[in-house]
Amino acid sequence: MKISVQSDDFDLAQVLGGFGKAPNTGATVSFTGLVRDDTGTLEYMEIEHYPGMCEAAIKKIAEEAATRWSLTDCLVIHRYGALKPGDQIMMVATAARHRAEAFAAAEFLMDYLKSRAPFWKKEVTRDGADWVAAKDADEDALNRW
Template structure:
């Protein structure tokens, strides 16, 4: 099975993305996660996400294919947005389907950890008082090491 990966500026309709997802005869579990832009300080206006299109998509496709193989997924979809994304808006989604729930959950967590710390995106917080690049966090690296 070939995972579906999209890197796009426009928002996505979660219900439409999940309709018909993972409905194969061998699928016993589906898992989905949607990440949103959050404001921990009360100052964030939006998040700006930059990427190199071909490099970014190829990297996510490779890690999604690894998840498909490693957990014998029956379906896999990853969507990640770029550009200026306001607080509260969807930034990404991961959906996995497998014969059993443990595989679907683990594959989804693996993909989310990769997207958080290794996917080639550059994130900048735009606040009322200026801008700053988002730096990698130790806990994100630790989460990725478990895989």
């Protein structure tokens, strides 16, 4: 299991190249989140985080996923700082014997990272800056697990 909270970008090919090499792995799934600019006015997104709690919260979520779906490996990278449209914000990767477990665990990780890992996004646009509000749908998404 690898968890990293970092300001630096990550090389997706390099990260995935070394992931899920255990011989009992039959499937790996990865997800990458990017900075989206819906209005064409976004200058950058500022991601604030709670050092220490971030790592602890992500570790707890990843351990839960690893246990529930018998993962053979699991990886979470989440960035913080000022990120531009198109930049990679975060990624998760899961490895399991079969694809159903790998997909489900990746979705579980994403749902929990959204509303249980202490990060906050602020959008800085040409017209001003505003904190991204949490959505009820994100909280509801946890109920399916």
